[in-house]
Amino acid sequence: MKCLNDIEIMEFISDKLDAERKAEVQEHLASCSECSQRVQESSTLWDTLGQWEVDIASHNIADKVIAKIEKSESTRKHPKFFARHEFLMDALKIAASIIIAIGIGQKLGKISAGEKPPAIASNQESPEYIAALGLDWAGDFTWLVMEEDSSSQENE
Amino acid sequence: MDNMTDSQTNETELMRRLALGEMDALSEIAKKYQNRVLSLAYRFLNDWSKSEDIAQETFIRIYKAAGTYKPQARFNTWLYRIVVNLCLDEQRKQAKAPISIEETMYNGASDSESSSIERKETIEIVKKAINELPERQKLAVILHRYENLSYDQICEVTQWSKSAVESLLVRAYANLREKLKKIENNIK
Known part of the structure; x- marks a missing residue:
């Protein structure tokens, strides 16, 4: 050898x-x-x-890891209030943007059409969906609805 | 060899249970391997706080991988590979903000307290000698001398070639022999 x-x-x-x-x-x-x-x-x-030995007796990793994972899982399953609140704020921002866009669209439509909106009888009852949008039944918006209704009647 | 096979079977079963959400299985794995993970990380980084972070991150990665775990490699090898990669990442972060030798020397306050003064001095010199080795030599020596891995296992863990590992170990031990000559003469 x-x-x-x-x-x-x-x-x-x-x-x-x-x-x-x-x-x-x-x-x-x-x-x-x-x-x-x-x-x-x-x-x-x-x-x-080999004389360099390390003393690891005082370190308990297992319990710390389990606690860390359970905390992380709990946060994932039950989001904190501020996280939910943040979501609500986003939803409100989107809703506000839609309402503003409708308002601007309505104004622009009125200018370009150049027509006087049809009169609405003051005794006519306001539909629930108009009230839900916070609009005045006898105001500027409703002529659009009325016009749509009359055009659909003509088609029939 | 039978013990090794039994251990692998046991680890595979623990990973299967962990994939089903049984946290007891993770606790069992962590308790079984935490000493090896911590000692490897501490010897490499010389910092208990960072070593604990690495040990925790290792077991969190094992937990996250449980669902897709396939026992292709030995569990030990896979575990060591995670630790080694985390240690190398940490070392590279540290390299951007290097710490002084003095800080390194005092950082390992919890090494065996029963050591005599002379033994403590020897340990400090050994630590210093190992810490002065280039990164890859240092890692190869720690895995070989302290984690008791064979050449083949070191290749699997580090994914370096066999010739690279052999060369690193030969150079590392030669460097250490040179650095520690003084101590060896005292011991003789």
């Missing part, structure tokens, strides 16, 4: 060789003083490095 390389020496010292290879190395070391010397030096280095 030829002399050991550095890797084989470290594997021998750290007891990572299989039984057959280990026996071959031991046999070689018995007859090679040079390799024996190198093994001795590496073994001393191995032991010196």
Whole structure:
């Protein structure tokens, strides 16, 4: 058997060789003083490095990880109030934008049509959907509704 | 080898339970592996706070991966790969704001308290010698000497070639031998 390389020496010292290879190395070391010397030096280095032990007894990772995950899951399932509030604020902003757009559209439509809106009888009852939009039944908006109704009657 | 196979079967079963939402399984995995994860991270980074963060992040990643986990590689190897990647990321962050040797020396206050003064001095010199190694040599030595991984396992964990790992270890041990010559002479 030829002399050991550095890797084989470290594997021998750290007891990572299989039984057959280990026996071959031991046999070689018995007859090679040079390799024996190198093994001795590496073994001393191995032991010196081994003196650096770390004390991990005071660290409990398991409980911290479980707590962290459960907290994160809980936040995901039950969003905090401010998160819900933020959603409501967004919904309100969208609703306000739609109302403003309708108002502007209505004004622009009135200007471009240049027609006087049809009169609405003051005794006519206001439909619920007009009231729900917060509009005045006898005001500017309702002529559009009336016009639509009259055109559909003509089609019939 | 049988023990290794049994352990792998057990870990696969724990991951299956974890995928079903059984947190006891994660607790069992964390308790079993936290020492290895912490010691590797601490030896590499020399900072308990960062090592704890890395250990927590490792087990959170395991929890998140449980649903898609396939036992192709050994569980140990997969776990070490997560820790190594997190440590390398952290080391690169630290490299942008390097800490002094003095800070490094005092950071490991909770090393074995039963050590004698002489032993403590030896440990500090060993720590300093390892911390002065280039990043890849340092990681290879920690995995080989302290985590007791074989060359093949180090290749799997780091995804470096076998020749690269061999070369890194040979150079690392030669550097350490040189740095620690003084201590070895004292021991003799």
